[in-house]
Amino acid sequence: MSEITSAEYKKVAVDSIADPVLQSALESLQSRLGPATQNLYQNLPEGQELRKTAHGYRRKAIDNLDILLEALADNVEKNGGTVHFAATDKEAVDICLNIARDHDVKKVVKGKSMVTEEIGLNHALEEAGIDVAETDLGEFIIQLADEKPTHIVAPAIHKTRQQVGKLFSEKLGTPYTEDPPTLTFDARKALREKFLTADMGITGCNLACAETGHITTVSNEGNIRMSTTLPKVHVAFMGMERIVANLEEQQSILRLMSMGAAGQQIGGYVSYIGGPAAENHCDGPQAFHLIIVDNGRSKILADEEFREMLCCIRCGACLNVCPVYGKIGGQAYGSAYSGPVGAVVTPLLFGVNNAADLCTGETLCGACRQACPLEINLPRMLLALRAKLSEGDAKWGVQPKGKSEKLMFEAWQKIIKRRKVYDLFLKIGYVLQKILPAQDGMIRRLPFPFNGWTNNRNLKPLAAKTFMQRWKEREGGKQ
Amino acid sequence: MPGRTEFIQTIGKALGRGAGNAGDADIFTTTASLEQEALLARIKTRSAAERKQLRGVIEQVAGPLHIDFHPEDNLDDIAGAIGRLILEKDPEWGTEKSVVRWDHPLLSRLHLESLAELDGVTLHTTDCVSGGQGAKVSAAAQRSAIRENVEASFIGITSADYLAAATATLVMRSRPGHARSASLVPSIHIVVIEEEKLLANLEELYTLLKWDPEEQAQGLTNCLSLISGPSKTGDIELVMVHGAHGPRELHLFIVKGEAP
Incomplete structure (x- = not known):
């Protein structure tokens, strides 16, 4: 994840804003999914209160994570599965490679999983000579194109049907078409072969249930059911926070997640998987391995300020309303986690300084919190990250920004506290601004160090009279 | 389990475990609330008229979910309708017509094998225990035979444990004779379920799974699937297409309850 840099963020953001195809794709996504999700929240039979209640369930699970993970592990083992605990990305990858070796695995089919993106699993499997096929249609498209997902739920949202048509005709050798049903059928055909011949299925886990000892997987395409039913081995990866205690809690959360993810009452396929197929059952995998991954999550858990972030169920609802994601798209965020969720999670997992632009780039408008099925307070955490960037933080290893910005704001504070100084400042500004380049009554460029502000926008000049002056005049000269 | 102890310890440390902070004692719910008890009672005492109403709900939600809901409600008519579907529909991956079904009493009562019009069609059953009297076939051989039959079939016929009306959600558990792949690999999935198995919504389903003594004894098994409509992407x-990887079509038949 070394590619997360300020320069890269800015470059990709600028390119994305200038790309009319991407802009129309993002607009279409946000105009459809955002309102659909809100509409479902408003018609919840339990009322909107359910979102607060579900937040409470998640928070309680996180506060009791050690107890829940022990219960889950015991129950899965009782059902004949094997549970592995991986402290780091490397450990998680190695565990999976060992399982593949033990079972002489040559071909893997994968369901969409954010945590495997996070730990770079595909690359490691390919290095080991194993054929890996992403089977979610969106993931399949970006795997063929050798790109990264740009949306948590709709990974290939940045691709047009024409681009997919061209890609398929080049890589799959199918006749060019730009008809989505035909393209879907072409992928269906190519992947059916993969499903029927794979010897390992790899999936993520949407939300495990501790009391029963099951992971759940949710999909609409059926690719995850294929991956967990046909190959002889099933390996599931889960971020350690993706768990609740009880079935009844899971019911509310899975429904809310489906609303946030795809504007649905419930995902088309929800599977509870608790272990390998029983001996007298006709199908299903012979071995089931669950790999529980920390990889920086325990550090988030230990910090009360950010613990709430572990309640997130990665539905992507915040992407569908975020004005920043809606313009710069997912690629600029530099990791598998894009949008507002990425702006908090990526700095915490991959270094706050590296990913500084992610949290300063968001607007703090609060749309993400309103869209979140669990009402997670993302703006609060974005602000907390900004505070760390400004002041520095030893625990998170954050180097503070240069002193200049701070000095400037201190000076500004002194000016605005004194009315007379402030008025004088405005008067001088009013005179000086006349020498700045202007067009149609707008200032086009500010001098250093304020030039960043006018790189992408024009600035309205200071008015001849301040609001206070005009107010007094309107009041008829009353003092 | 290497690493488990350290892993859990790290979490404990992050949570500040120690004296006075041992975690919440009530984290696992062990007794049903009054509301949940009441809901259980309501499910158990549902009248035929109420079930008929649920059938109406399914009829309404089926369309938007792209489910083909069929009006036939007795076994003879349903068998006839399934026979017609088998004849009318074309296989997606080949030319031969094979159909696979669960080894399930309700499906056996359809007597599909005695429909004259299905003469040229091979009917498979995902039957784990048969395989000829005396000649005991190994479990592995049985599995691979079932797998072959499922792959060859263009229609899979199953029943389901429950059907939650509000979201048309079918509930299937893995059991001997009930292949998971029969509802997944064939291009067309046909479900036949008794009206008694209808529930109002997911809340009812989860309340049953959690608190009903019979359900508790059975557990979720190693694989429980909730299916709400055919495969889609x-x-x-964002153009909706049905038949991404799983079945392109889902046909639903509900068998009317016996007259009291």
């Missing part, structure tokens, strides 16, 4: 420009 919107991954290319």
Whole structure:
């Protein structure tokens, strides 16, 4: 994840804003999914209160994570599965490679999983000579194109049907078409072969249930059911926070997640998987391995300020309303986690300084919190990250920004506290601004160090009279 | 389990475990609330008229979910309708017509094998225990035979444990004779379920799974699937397409309850 840099963020953001195809794709996504999700929240039979209640369930699970993970592990083992605990990305990858070796695995089919993106699993499997096929249609498209997902739920949202048509005709050798049903059928055909011949299925886990000892997987395409039913081995990866205690809690959360993810009452396929197929059952995998991954999550858990972030169920609802994601798209965020969720999670997992632009780039408008099925307070955490960037933080290893910005704001504070100084400042500004380049009554460029502000926008000049002056005049000269 | 102890310890440390902070004692719910008890009672005492109403709900939600809901409600008519579907529909991957079904009493009562019009069609059953009297076939050989039959079939016929009306959600558990792949690999999935198995919504389903003594004894098994409609995707420009990887069509028949 070394590619997360300020320069890269800015470059990709600028390119994305200038790309009319991407802009129309993002607009279409946000105009459809955002309102659909809100509409479902408003018609919840339990009322909107359910979102607060579900937040409470998640928070309680996180506060009791050690107890829940022990219960889950015991129950899965009782059902004949094997549970592995991986402290780091490397450990998680190695565990999976060992399982593949033990079972002489040559071909893997994968369901969409954010945590495997996070730990770079595909690359490691390919290095080991194993054929890996992403089977979610969106993931399949970006795997063929050798790109990264740009949306948590709709990974290939940045691709047009024409681009997919061209890609398929080049890589799959199918006749060019730009008809989505035909393209879907072409992928269906190519992947059916993969499903029927794979010897390992790899999936993520949407939300495990501790009391029963099951992971759940949710999909609409059926690719995850294929991956967990046909190959002889099933390996599931889960971020350690993706768990609740009880079935009844899971019911509310899975429904809310489906609303946030795809504007649905419930995902088309929800599977509870608790272990390998029983001996007298006709199908299903012979071995089931669950790999529980920390990889920086325990550090988030230990910090009360950010613990709430572990309640997130990665539905992507915040992407569908975020004005920043809606313009710069997912690629600029530099990791598998894009949008507002990425702006908090990526700095915490991959270094706050590296990913500084992610949290300063968001607007703090609060749309993400309103869209979140669990009402997670993302703006609060974005602000907390900004505070760390400004002041520095030893625990998170954050180097503070240069002193200049701070000095400037201190000076500004002194000016605005004194009315007379402030008025004088405005008067001088009013005179000086006349020498700045202007067009149609707008200032086009500010001098250093304020030039960043006018790189992408024009600035309205200071008015001849301040609001206070005009107010007094309107009041008829009353003092 | 290497690493488990350290892993859990790290979490404990992050949570500040120690004296006075041992975690919440009530984290696992062990007794049903009054509301949940009441809901259980309501499910158990549902009248035929109420079930008929649920049937109406399914009829309404089926369309938007792209489910083909069929009006036939007795076994003879349903068998006839399934026979017609088998004849009318074309296989997706080949030319031969094979159909696979669960080894399930309700499906056996359809007597599909005695429909004259299905003469040229091979009917498979995912039957784990048969395989000829005396000649005991190994479990592995049985599995691979079932797998072959499922792959060859263009229609899979199953029943389900429950059907939650509000979201038309079918509930299936893995059991001997009930292949998971029969509802997944064939291009067309046909479900036949008794009206008694209808529930109002997911809340009822989860309340049953959690608190009903019979359900508790059975557990979720190693694989419980909730299926609400055929396979679909919107991954290319958000255009909805049915039949991404799983079945392209889902046909639903509800058998009317016996007259009291």
